[in-house]
Amino acid sequence: MPLIAAAGRTFHVQKLGSGPPVVLIHGLVIGNLATWFFGVAPLLARGRSVLLYDQRGHGLSAPAESGFDLATSSADLGGVLAAMEGFGGAVDVEDVRAAVHESVQRVSRGADGGMLP
Numbered sequence: 001m002p003l004i005a006a007a008g009r010t011f012h013v014q015k016l017g018s019g020p021p022v023v024l025i026h027g028l029v030i031g032n033l034a035t036w037f038f039g040v041a042p043l044l045a046r047g048r049s050v051l052l053y054d055q056r057g058h059g060l061s062a063p064a065e066s067g068f069d070l071a072t073s074s075a076d077l078g079g080v081l082a083a084m085e086g087f088g089g090a091v092d093v094e095d096v097r098a099a100v101h102e103s104v105q106r107v108s109r110g111a112d113g114g115m116l117p
Contacts, residue, residue, distance in 0.1 A: 002060065007079025012060035013053040015084070017045025024052050025077070028068050032059030053080050 003010050014033055022044060024036040033052035044050050056076055057064035067076070 004080070004083045006083040007076045009056055009064070009076065009079075010062040011053050011056075011076070011080055013051065013080065013084065016041055016050040016052070017048055019048040021049045021051065023077070023081070024050060026055065026058065028055060028058075028073070034059070051080075051084055 002012055002014070004013055005011075012033065014037060024033075024041060024044075026032055026035040032054045036050075036052050041050050041052055054061040055073060056062065056067055067073075
């Protein structure tokens with residue numbers, strides 16, 4: 001399932017495992033889904049459905065010259081989640097809750113491991 005249409009763009013996605021859903025999102029400055037694919041994703045996939053995707057303009061997703069703000073990233077995530085059904089995740093808690101509030105239960109910041117309600 002490498003490419004899907006969502007939020008008016010094409011996104012590269014990968015799904016691993018089965019169980020309660022989790023979405024791993026790479027940073028905006030550098031990176032792509034490989035940031036997680038070759039590290040923590042396979043470990044999480046032992047007991048969860050793990051969704052990885054290349055954000056706009058990264059990896060194998062469609063190139064982009066704009067739309068790298070949190071609101072657009074959250075809308076992109078909402079589109080990817082809608083296309084993938086059954087997943088939850090976050091870029092910014094309030095932006096994502098506004099876009100896909102039913103799907104979001106908890107947010108973890110990977111950089112420091114902090115949990116947000």
